[in-house]
Amino acid sequence: MSDVIIEVSGLHKAFGNLEVLKGIDMSVKRGEVVCIIGPSGSGKSTLLRCVNLLEEPNAGTVLVNDFEMTDPDVDIDKARRGIGMVFQGFNLFGHLSVLDNLTIAQRKVLKRDAEEAKSVAKENLRRVGLEEKINSMPSQLSGGQQQRVAIARALSMQPAVMLFDEPTSALDPELVGDVLGVMRTLANEGMTMLVVTHEMQFAREVADKVLFMDGGVVVEEGPPAQVIGDPQHERTQTFLRRVLNPVHAHD
Amino acid sequence: MAMSRRQRARTFRGVQYGVLVLAVVLIAVFADWGTIRNAFFNLDAAATQFPEILSTALVNTIIYTGLGFALGLALGLVLALMKLSSVGPYRWLATIYIEFFRGVPALLVFIALGYGVPLAFQLRFDIYSTAAISLGLVGSAYIAETLRAGIQAVPPGQVEAARSLGMSQSRAMITIVIPQAFRIILPPLTNELILLTKDSSLIYLLGLARTEYELAKFGREGLNATGSLTPILLAGLCYLIITLPLGYLSRYLERRTGRKQDEGLKVTA
Numbered sequence: 410m411s412d413v414i415i416e417v418s419g420l421h422k423a424f425g426n427l428e429v430l431k432g433i434d435m436s437v438k439r440g441e442v443v444c445i446i447g448p449s450g451s452g453k454s455t456l457l458r459c460v461n462l463l464e465e466p467n468a469g470t471v472l473v474n475d476f477e478m479t480d481p482d483v484d485i486d487k488a489r490r491g492i493g494m495v496f497q498g499f500n501l502f503g504h505l506s507v508l509d510n511l512t513i514a515q516r517k518v519l520k521r522d523a524e525e526a527k528s529v530a531k532e533n534l535r536r537v538g539l540e541e542k543i544n545s546m547p548s549q550l551s552g553g554q555q556q557r558v559a560i561a562r563a564l565s566m567q568p569a570v571m572l573f574d575e576p577t578s579a580l581d582p583e584l585v586g587d588v589l590g591v592m593r594t595l596a597n598e599g600m601t602m603l604v605v606t607h608e609m610q611f612a613r614e615v616a617d618k619v620l621f622m623d624g625g626v627v628v629e630e631g632p633p634a635q636v637i638g639d640p641q642h643e644r645t646q647t648f649l650r651r652v653l654n655p656v657h658a659h660d
Numbered sequence: 661m662a663m664s665r666r667q668r669a670r671t672f673r674g675v676q677y678g679v680l681v682l683a684v685v686l687i688a689v690f691a692d693w694g695t696i697r698n699a700f701f702n703l704d705a706a707a708t709q710f711p712e713i714l715s716t717a718l719v720n721t722i723i724y725t726g727l728g729f730a731l732g733l734a735l736g737l738v739l740a741l742m743k744l745s746s747v748g749p750y751r752w753l754a755t756i757y758i759e760f761f762r763g764v765p766a767l768l769v770f771i772a773l774g775y776g777v778p779l780a781f782q783l784r785f786d787i788y789s790t791a792a793i794s795l796g797l798v799g800s801a802y803i804a805e806t807l808r809a810g811i812q813a814v815p816p817g818q819v820e821a822a823r824s825l826g827m828s829q830s831r832a833m834i835t836i837v838i839p840q841a842f843r844i845i846l847p848p849l850t851n852e853l854i855l856l857t858k859d860s861s862l863i864y865l866l867g868l869a870r871t872e873y874e875l876a877k878f879g880r881e882g883l884n885a886t887g888s889l890t891p892i893l894l895a896g897l898c899y900l901i902i903t904l905p906l907g908y909l910s911r912y913l914e915r916r917t918g919r920k921q922d923e924g925l926k927v928t929a
């Protein structure tokens with residue numbers, strides 16, 4: 410097992426004529442938390458979705474957990490078992506209870522028996538502080554609770570790495586804290602995480618490394634104190650001025 | 661003469677009631693009540709219909725419809741998946757099938773299966789198979805389109821979440837998409853069951869033994885035997901026993917899914 414868990418090199422992705430990723434190189438080490446920041450439309454979600462091949466890259470290679478995701482012969486379903494993903498819109502299975510949301514893939518994909526799947530589910534619901542919602546339907550939960558269930562669902566597969574695509578941007582402001590709290594705990598427990606986020610405070614405090622993306626390339630990367638605290642590139646500076654001080658956004 | 665809006669509305673309503681009263685009086689005076697009562701509410705004729713109209717005809721209508729619907733559902737699901745397939749020829753075949761069977765009268769399908777196939781191929785199906793296949797062929801074309809719409813109405817994020825948990829495309833389809841699609845299309849599917857119930861009456865034109873009579877055929881024979889319209893009215897009422905509750909069920913389900921979707925939107929918005 411190598412030290413590097415995600416290795417992206419020379420990644421290109423276009424939608425028709427629109428070139429969204431123009432040669433991305435990046436890596437994530439085991440146990441690291443890497444945050445991706447950048448303006449809307451810069452390709453952050455596309456990059457994340459290329460990592461577990463929800464989008465198929467046009468060129469370049471993606472290695473995750475010793476699987477070459479971009480190899481046409483890779484067992485993609487097996488490779489994805491080790492990669493948890495949390496979406497902006499939660500995407501809980503609406504026809505299933507919270508418990509079934511957490512056990513369905515364990516049972517159908519990992520072939521765990523009902524007992525084991527349930528105990529893993531309970532354990533992960535406890536981690537996100539929602540044990541008492543085990544029998545609820547997703548529609549009965551608040552957005553923040555749904556997102557925590559979605560995190561618990563991904564964790565129930567015991568992934569080696571977790572991908573988060575703006576997990577708090579669909580939430581009411583007062584619910585953001587709960588979700589970020591869960592993510593913080595996960596990071597402290599040593600989970601490897603790749604997080605697209607607009608929460609600069611979170612990135613500054615939790616990330617080991619921050620990537621600033623703009624126009625389909627990684628403009629700047631480094632520890633948060635450097636990229637967020639003391640950005641070297643003008644595009645990074647402009648973006649951060651806008652995000653950190655939205656009142657003076659007219660420059 | 662200038663009238664206020666309220667006066668005009670009152671006059672207009674008065675005229676409508678006037679016409680109604682006139683019509684009722686005319687019918688009451690000129691209609692031949694004895695004949696009408698004899699035709700529609702002949703108790704002796706009604707008595708001859710029981711209990712077979714329930715124990716044979718109604719039961720057979722339900723059996724024919726049920727078999728046809730089951731086959732239509734299975735075939736419709738296959739067609740819907742073909743229509744959504746990435747393989748071109750599957751899509752074309754499904755489209756041709758659906759357009760054909762939605763475009764031709766159900767009656768023609770019954771004639772083809774009841775008379776055409778036995779003549780041309782020397783094949784003899786029993787009546788249950790003929791009914792199931794004819795209704796299934798016609799029903800599947802409509803059900804396929806409904807199912808396809810339902811499958812496409814399931815948000816793509818559901819498949820993405822399933823795939824990101826390591827489910828294969830077909831596993832995600834079976835465990836995540838199709839169950840949710842069925843919830844969405846339950847109201848229109850119930851309506852298709854109502855249409856199929858009514859279409860099952862077309863079986864009456866095939867040669868049936870008395871134990872195989874369904875409601876329309878049974879009513880027709882009752883008319884011949886009694887010379888009264890009462891058996892036809894009774895057959896009609898028996899159809900309503902099936903279709904009215906289904907209609908209420910459909911509207912209830914529609915209201916319920918509508919509410920669910922509103923809630924869903926509120927949470928994700």
Ligand SMILES: Nc1ncnc2c1ncn2[C@@H]1O[C@H](COP(=O)(O)OP(=O)(O)OP(=O)(O)O)[C@@H](O)[C@H]1O
Pocket residue numbers: 424427429447448449450451452453454455456
């Ligand atoms: N499936 C798609 N088909 C066509 N264009 C797409 C598709 N997905 C994304 N795009 C386009 O690619 C560009 C990058 O999108 P992406 O979602 O990766 O940006 P982002 O950095 O995540 O932005 P945001 O912060 O708004 O989420 C955008 O211009 C978007 O319109």
Ligand SMILES: [Mg+2]
Pocket residue numbers: 453454455574575
């Ligand atoms: Mg995005």
